[in-house]
Amino acid sequence: MDTNVVNRRSSHKEISTVQAAIRLLLMVVFLGTLLNWIMTPTTTYKQNWLPNIQAKVNSTYIESKQGARLVIYTLPILFVAAMGCVYLHMAKKSKNYQMERWQSKLDTVALVLGLVGNVCLAFLFYPVTRGSSLLPLFGLTSENSIKYHIWLGHIVMTIFTTHGICFIIYWVVTNNLSQMLKWEKIGVSNLAGEIALVAGLAMWLTTIPRIRRKVFELFFYTHYLYIIFMIFFILHVGISYCCMMLPGFYLFVIDRFLRFLQSRRNVRLLSARVLPCETLELNLSKSLGLSYNPLGIMFINVPSISKLQWHPFSITSSSNLDPNKISIVIKSEGSWTKKLYQMLSSPSSPDRLEVSVEGPYGPASTDFLRYDTLVMVSGGSGITPFISIIRELIFVSTMSNYKTPKVVLICAFKYSSELTMLDLILPISGSPSNISNLQLQIEAFVTRDKEPNTDNSEPIKTVRFKPHATDAPLSAILGPNNWLWLGLIIASSFLIFLILLGIITPMTASAAVFWNKRRNAIEAIQVQNEEGETGPSPGSYDMELESLPHQSFSQSINVHYGQRPDLQRMLLEYNGSSIKVLAAGPKSLRHAVATICSSGLADKLHFESISFSW
Structure with a gap:
């Protein structure tokens, strides 16, 4: 510690000791003066105290009575006043030291806050x-x-x-x-x-x-x-x-650079389904090697709307059921999504749309098959993450080695036009001809319409887009061995970073991307050839779809108008030793489902909230 600081602290301690002694002395003198005033009317004071004091102060220069009163009443107060000045002078020095100590503490607090902020x-x-x-x-x-x-x-x-x-x-x-x-x-x-x-x-x-x-x-x-x-x-x-x-x-930084490399190429947009409830489904081409799990998301950029804005959307397709394409659902809510909906729903919709993609991102694994029953509760556009689960289970139900759980979808919409979102559960093509192997039950609730509204009903239309030479199927930025490549990028770039401060990071990442680019180009040609054989002729046209393409699917839907779901009754009535409950949509809905599952009324309910708080 600094010698000056030690000396200042030692000096302050001595000053504090002298201050305490002076304060005690002045208190005693002042109390003695008060005692004299109290004793003045008494016989003891008149016959004993005053004569003794007069005898001691009697001198040639001062009369005994006058001198006694000066000693008793004047001298003590003047002494207190004089010593009080000394005390206050010392207190001023102490205050300056206290001020210095407060400043030092403020400096220390500010420094500690900076250290804690760095940890966060x-x-x-x-x-x-x-x-x-x-x-x-x-x-x-x-x-x-x-x-x-x-x-x-x-x-x-x-x-x-x-x-x-x-x-x-x-x-x-x-x-x-x-x-x-x-x-x-x-x-x-x-x-x-x-x-x-x-x-x-x-x-x-x-x-x-x-x-x-x-x-x-x-x-x-x-x-x-x-x-x-x-x-x-x-x-x-x-x-x-x-x-x-x-x-x-x-x-x-590494992740951001890889996303930048992935987003440099346009992804081929195959088609879009336009729903009357101001909702879109975009279907994009993907490479066969790109796989993902349900509940994934993608970030989409449409340069014709905004070159800088990227928005996340739930993936509704299954990489197994839809091996050549990947789908997302977009609800028209903000300014960006409204512009996109207006662009694709207009009669003069474009025959090509440039789209850049980052992703897909999602869970590394899912555990839906370990449960007897899977109950999904959604409100409004919260149904979109569940579409990918149902599509995946549709595919799994066609495999003899797996047993799928019973699937219950409880969905709430404001208006009957939003029921068309249920049509997105089945893809445009590629779904099995028979989905009866999946035990699917859909309970749809329309809260604001008391009966089907057919006056303003519009058919779902599909807009198909022309292919372009610069468009390519969506593929994993680092290829099928992306985790190995990512580990190599992290290890090698950081090793060189210790010498070159990380300059090699873009070089290593770019090498991995270019290595997989040739592989992706071969797959792109294969995918385009397949699309050319099975897809429609190039051009942009509208096609009306049946609202329920499979009878077995339509029979699994029950629509309730003018009411809200009784979630507690419905959740507690499902039988099974293990029931997984998923909730997506408004926060109030998710909290209500969580409260029911944690109430203790049924130990078999395992709750999970699906929330995307971007």
């Missing part, structure tokens, strides 16, 4: 590293763990904002505000930290739910400030200290 920042990027191998190891997916990114983001910005405010206050009270412009080449750069904080605050403010929902574009574009934030954060604390939060950000 170290975990911030893991949930948004979509292709990470860490999340699947713990049974997590990026889309389900995005809430942890949101929580950590709030914590990080709260701590870093407090960290910055504390240092600004410290510089103000110490008359050292010029520290805000300090930029050290070695050590901490204050100005770089302030720039990073401003960028972080801009991102943080746009995450307010009302802003994010109503002005999504502002939220989306502002989030690119994370680049500015990270650059100036590194400049603020130094590259060596950044090793604390390097792993998460390093994996995120």
Whole structure:
């Protein structure tokens, strides 16, 4: 510890001891004065105390009575006043030291907050590293763990904002505000930290739910400030200290670069089904080697609407049932989705649409086959993740080696036009001719229409698109051995990073992509040949579909108008030793299902919430 600091603390201790002694002495003198005033009317004071004091103070210069009263009433108060000045002078010095100690504590608190914020920042990027191998190891997916990114983001910005405010206050009270412009080449750069904080605050403010929902574009574009934030954060604390939060950000950079490479090529859009309830199903071509599990998602970009915006949507197809294509469902809710729906639903819909894709992403495995009954509860567009499960089980039901569970879909819609979303359970083509092997029961509830509304009913139409030479089937960015390639990229690039600060990362990733590009090109030719033989003639045209193409499928649907599902009664009446309950849709619906499953009324219910909080 600094010698000056030790000396100041020793001096302060001595001053405090003298202050306490003076305070005690003055208290005794003051109480003695009060005692004299109390005793003045008494005989003891008049006959004993006063004569003794007069005899002692009698002198040539002062009369005995006058001198006695000066000693009894005047001298004590003047002594207290004089010594009080000494005490207050010493207290002023002590106050200055206390002020210095408070400033030192504020400096320490600000520093500790920065350290804690760095720890939280170290975990911030893991949930948004979509292709990470860490999340699947713990049974997590990026889309389900995005809430942890949101929580950590709030914590990080709260701590870093407090960290910055504390240092600004410290510089103000110490008359050292010029520290805000300090930029050290070695050590901490204050100005770089302030720039990073401003960028972080801009991102943080746009995450307010009302802003994010109503002005999504502002939220989306502002989030690119994370680049500015990270650059100036590194400049603020130094590259060596950044090793604390390097792993998460390093994996995120690799994942982001791979996503960038995947999104450079346009994916061939085969067809779109346009539903009257302002919902679209997009069917895209995919390579045979691309496989994925149900409950997956894809990020879609349509440059003709916005070159920068990417939006996540649930995958509704099955890689087994639909080996040549992958499907997503888009509900027209925001400005971006409304533009896309208007574009494809208009009579002059385009005969080709450029589409870029990132993904698919989803769980590494599913466990639906281990249950006797699978109950899926949805509200509105929450039905979309369940379509992929049903399609997968339709395929599994055709295999003799597997026993599929009984499937119950409880879905609620506002209007009868939304019942057409049930048509998306079956793909346009490729489904088995007989799906009776799957025990499927659908209970559909229309809450606002008391009877079928046929006045404004419109048929579902299919828009088919022309192929283009620059379009290619969607394929895994690193090929069928993507996990091995990803492990090699992480290991090799980080090894070189220790020497070249990670310059080799894009080179290694690009080599893996180009290695698989030739393989994907061969598969693309095969897929296009198959589509040319079995698909319709090129061009854009509309085709009406029957609402229920298979009779066995239509017989499994019960529609209830003007009512809501009695979830507690329905969930508790299903029999089976093991029942999996999935819920997707509004938060209130998911909470209601979770409450029923955790109420203890039935131990056989195993609940899982499907939520995509992007």
